[in-house]
Amino acid sequence: MATPVTIYGPPLSTAVSRVLATLIEKDVPFQLIPIDLSKGEQKKPEYLKIQPFGQVPAFKDESITLFESRAISRHLSKANIDQWVETEGQSFGPPSGDLVHDLLFSDAPVGEALIKKNVEKLAKVLDIYEQKLGQSRFLAGDEFSFADLSHLPNGDYLISSTDKGYLSTSRKNVNRWWNEISNRPSWKKVLGMRKNA
């Protein structure tokens, strides 16, 4: 989100504060348009187009206008996690899943050209992760989320059980992130369940 989003309302308002704290937590650039409630600016026709109830806050980004502070904050929180969940599903998952299948689970002979192609695809994805993980502790910010967790199943097979672990260890930030998420007690329990299955 390079273009700043716009938030309307005074920071003294509890509802405006809720959205401001979320924007800061999520590191989303924003501009604050102060609405002077004592002058009734929240009831002016141009504001009512954005917030039909004439209340603060209102929110506008390139694609959507929203009101109700919890809805705005939820939109910001979910969109941020969802984009990384989808990145895992669409960009990290396919090449890593194919590699895990071909190197560990397939009975058919390994096609070296396909392996090479998937390694290159995955390396490009991880180069972007390397940048992102230089800016925040986890993918969706400084909190562990399902966006990180979703990488564990294919990532673990690939990094722990094939000779492609260097894809992680050769990238400083990815490696730090991978060590942190793969050592979570939840994931250790899943690995334990496999042994007993």
Place this chain on the structure above:
Amino acid sequence: MATPVTIYGPPLSTAVSRVLATLIEKDVPFQLIPIDLSKGEQKKPEYLKIQPFGQVPAFKDESITLFESRAISRHLSKANIDQWVETEGQSFGPPSGDLVHDLLFSDAPVGEALIKKNVEKLAKVLDIYEQKLGQSRFLAGDEFSFADLSHLPNGDYLISSTDKGYLSTSRKNVNRWWNEISNRPSWKKVLGMRKNA
């Protein structure tokens, strides 16, 4: 969620592992029904009723059946946060917001009976928070989320600027939680924006 949810599939599967790790992260009781892929159990009619593509995992709780591991995990993650976001909006927000309004912002004389009623309401809500926060670091689990953040705007005015701060300080776990979330840099920045507004 007292009744365990059901997850179908072998833990060796990456997709099943994704859901298992989420269930463990969210501390959701579950039973695992192993589906033997080598025997083709995933193609049997009774399983296809739950998972029409004949793949693992499938998920069932009291109200919903789901397939696709990312959808199942997202459902679990979001429902867990959402229930506490709604608790803030419906149970914590109204009495704390009324108290903040009546004690700090209203020009009208304070109605003592109404203050007392809202303090009692809020105390009951916080007794439940006290229990929950004895089991996990934050409301929706061990990660800070928007469910916690959403309490800051009204909570801060009430705890820092009125004589009702004891509602938090008298409860050990609530007080620990409150000190942690209200000292986050994001919230400090919002308070700074108020001073400059």
